[in-house]
Amino acid sequence: MKYIRQTILPVFFLLVTAGAVKAQPGMDEIDQSTEQTLQILEQLLGNMEGFEDGVAPAFEAFRNGMGMVRDGLEFYNSMQALDNNECVPDFSTPAEAMMPTGCAGNEGCAGCYRESIGRLNTVRKSLARMRCIYTNTKKFTDAAISFGDNVSGIHGVMGIAWQNERRGIEQSLRDFEATYDNKYKALMESMQVALNGISACEAKFGMRDWYQRFGFLYFEMMKEKYKRDD
Amino acid sequence: MKKTILLLVFAFLVALSYGQPFNLDTAINPVELKLLPFNPKDKARELEKGKMNITRVTQVKDTLYYFVQGASIYSPVYVGVTSLDPANKIDVRLHKMNWKNASRSGSTDEKGQWSEKFKTENDFGIMVIPQSKPAKYTLLVWVGDEAKIELPPVIDENKGEGSASGKSGGGMSQSTILYIIIAVLVVIVAFLFLKRKNSKS
Numbered sequence: 001m002k003y004i005r006q007t008i009l010p011v012f013f014l015l016v017t018a019g020a021v022k023a024q025p026g027m028d029e030i031d032q033s034t035e036q037t038l039q040i041l042e043q044l045l046g047n048m049e050g051f052e053d054g055v056a057p058a059f060e061a062f063r064n065g066m067g068m069v070r071d072g073l074e075f076y077n078s079m080q081a082l083d084n085n086e087c088v089p090d091f092s093t094p095a096e097a098m099m100p101t102g103c104a105g106n107e108g109c110a111g112c113y114r115e116s117i118g119r120l121n122t123v124r125k126s127l128a129r130m131r132c133i134y135t136n137t138k139k140f141t142d143a144a145i146s147f148g149d150n151v152s153g154i155h156g157v158m159g160i161a162w163q164n165e166r167r168g169i170e171q172s173l174r175d176f177e178a179t180y181d182n183k184y185k186a187l188m189e190s191m192q193v194a195l196n197g198i199s200a201c202e203a204k205f206g207m208r209d210w211y212q213r214f215g216f217l218y219f220e221m222m223k224e225k226y227k228r229d230d
Numbered sequence: 231m232k233k234t235i236l237l238l239v240f241a242f243l244v245a246l247s248y249g250q251p252f253n254l255d256t257a258i259n260p261v262e263l264k265l266l267p268f269n270p271k272d273k274a275r276e277l278e279k280g281k282m283n284i285t286r287v288t289q290v291k292d293t294l295y296y297f298v299q300g301a302s303i304y305s306p307v308y309v310g311v312t313s314l315d316p317a318n319k320i321d322v323r324l325h326k327m328n329w330k331n332a333s334r335s336g337s338t339d340e341k342g343q344w345s346e347k348f349k350t351e352n353d354f355g356i357m358v359i360p361q362s363k364p365a366k367y368t369l370l371v372w373v374g375d376e377a378k379i380e381l382p383p384v385i386d387e388n389k390g391e392g393s394a395s396g397k398s399g400g401g402m403s404q405s406t407i408l409y410i411i412i413a414v415l416v417v418i419v420a421f422l423f424l425k426r427k428n429s430k431s
Contacts, residue, residue, distance in 0.1 A: 026290055027290065028287065028288065028289050028290055028291055028294060029286075029287065029288040030261055030285060030286075030287050030294075031285065031286045031287070032263065032264060032283060032284075032285045033266070033282075033283065033284035033285065033286075035266050035267075037284065038266050038267070038268050038282055038284070041268070041282075041284075042268060042269055042270045042271055043270075043271050054286050054312055054314050054366065054367065054368035055284055055286065055368060057312045057314075057342070057343070057368070058284060058310055058311075058312040058368035058369075058370040059284065059370065061310050061312055061343050061345060061370070062308060062310055062345075062370050062372060063278075065308065065310075065345060065347070066275075066277065066278055066308075069277050072277050072306075072374070072375075072377050072378065073377050073378055073379065073380070075277070075306055075377075076304070076305075076306050076349065076374075076377035076379070077377075079306055079307075079347055079348050079349045080348055080349070081303075081348065081349055081350060082307075082324060082326050082333050082334065082348040082349070082350040082354055083326035083327065083333040083350070084333070085327075086326060086333075086350060086351070087303075087351075088303065088349075089303060089304075091381050091382055092382070093382065093384050097384075098384060098385075098386040099384060099385050099386065100385075100386055101385050101386075101387055104387040105387075113385075117385070120384070121381050124381055124384075125304070125379065125381065129302070129303055129304065129351070132303055132351055133351055133352070136351055136352075139327065140327055143327050143328065144328070147328065147330075198385075218384060
């Protein structure tokens, strides 16, 4: 009861007073929640009496959906990309590029491996995400240009305005490509550091010349996979 | 430090990529739904950590457009629409590339609710079309923290030095299996040959 008095009543007051914009006749009223509202929701454990105008049912629907989630990774894995044509990170590695180890089961080796494997996985995740951002941006740009070209052909005045717009879109893509290339180079350098680290562990606990024999092949495969090819 | 640099890298890349579903129609002015930090204090609610936006709307226009920025492909996304009048069905469409083709669509149910869960990179658009106006509803957008993804290993612990360099390892290699098959065939041929020879004699 004390909790309700302390939390719900201020919430009610807050929702009634804060951010509430009076609608003009014939105008849409769009009222976005404030940081204070979310802070109160963060602390909310029980029922939501006092929340007015739709916040309670919307938040309860969200909580009901999340209530069944026990594992964050499982929840994430169960989701599909929003669009069927959207890029999803691909972490597969061809069997021939898989790298062997000469010190599996050795505790000293496992400890030595940890940092380099951590770095390698961070780079793999970043490369996959960067590739997706690039693929999506390229698709978006191509679709936008094709859409603009089609529409502007119908209307003369729009055609002139579109040419300026088109140049801007193309320039943005060129800037984006240059940024991709720079980040790609930095990430590949970081991957080489990680693979050399693994090679050093192998030299100490497992096999000699690991990078020259196996790491190099993997590095070259990754270099090709994430290189911008257009 | 490493994570901060990576975040900056992606913030820059995302800033250079597109901003919202594409259109050339000046009548479409999407409203950005700004995501705010959402960190429930209750440990049992830890999976709800992320960013959230709750927007209450009274819509008088036929169609309203919204967009959200700042999602990561490694984060779960939830979008929910709750109509205050369940009898007034509301059509919701989610858009990725442009406002012309919807990536997903649906309508509020008998409880006045509709929701979708998905993953996406950076931004997406939400188009809302109520059946009758004015329509009162609440939009809730949640983008969770990035999932701790376990990448498939690239170091194969079963692929020892011997087999990797083409020599026979602990297990049976393909060439060993081939030799066994050839040996078995030679034995069968020899057995048949001897049998035939014996029957002739």
